[in-house]
Amino acid sequence: SQTIHQWPATLVQPVGSPLSLECTVEGTSNPNLYWYRQAAGRGLQLLFYSVGIGQISSEVPQNLSASRPQDRQFILSSKKLLLSDSGFYLCAWSAYRGRAGELFFGEGSRLTVL
């Protein structure tokens, strides 16, 4: 069966520090991968998506970046965190190509920037 792992679960970082959140998927090949952010009152905001290794598309301009070094690994990074980067970050995968299909979410990473 397929599983998705995301870490760390919780982190508190000072403003200006770097960030790295990691997500891996097991049990499937060539998944679509997504990073969402959930901030209070804003719902689920799509940040990045990837249809293959090295292929990253960004939905919103920001100081975050994403990379997909391996087929089932998706990394969210920042060189310098802002207060506004605080939130609940969710990685998700989907098996569908073309049109949207069922998303399977990781357990999330709660980031607090102080």
Next chain:
Amino acid sequence: QQPVQSPQAVILREGEDAVINCSSSKALYSVHWYRQKHGEAPVFLMILLKGGEQKGHDKISASFNEKKQQSSLYLTASQLSYSGTYFCGTEDYGGSQGNLIFGKGTKLSVKP
């Protein structure tokens, strides 16, 4: 463009019914519904692909009115386990294929 969900929050007693609406300003290819319990990841409920399509499992069902560019989620005889935040995700014809834009969510609280 982000779909609009209404109401923002609803409080029910066990056994009562609720309707959550999701509307978009764009022509929709599909509507997806997810439920998220506090502190957990969202969980998929259902996808509606065709105008007029209705789906359901257990006592949760949904409809999709393609012409009106809206969908409704129906929770019948609510149970305590239905509590959580419900999100609709929409995929329109003009957007990036395969990507969902989620609404802000509707927080549902079911009391005993």
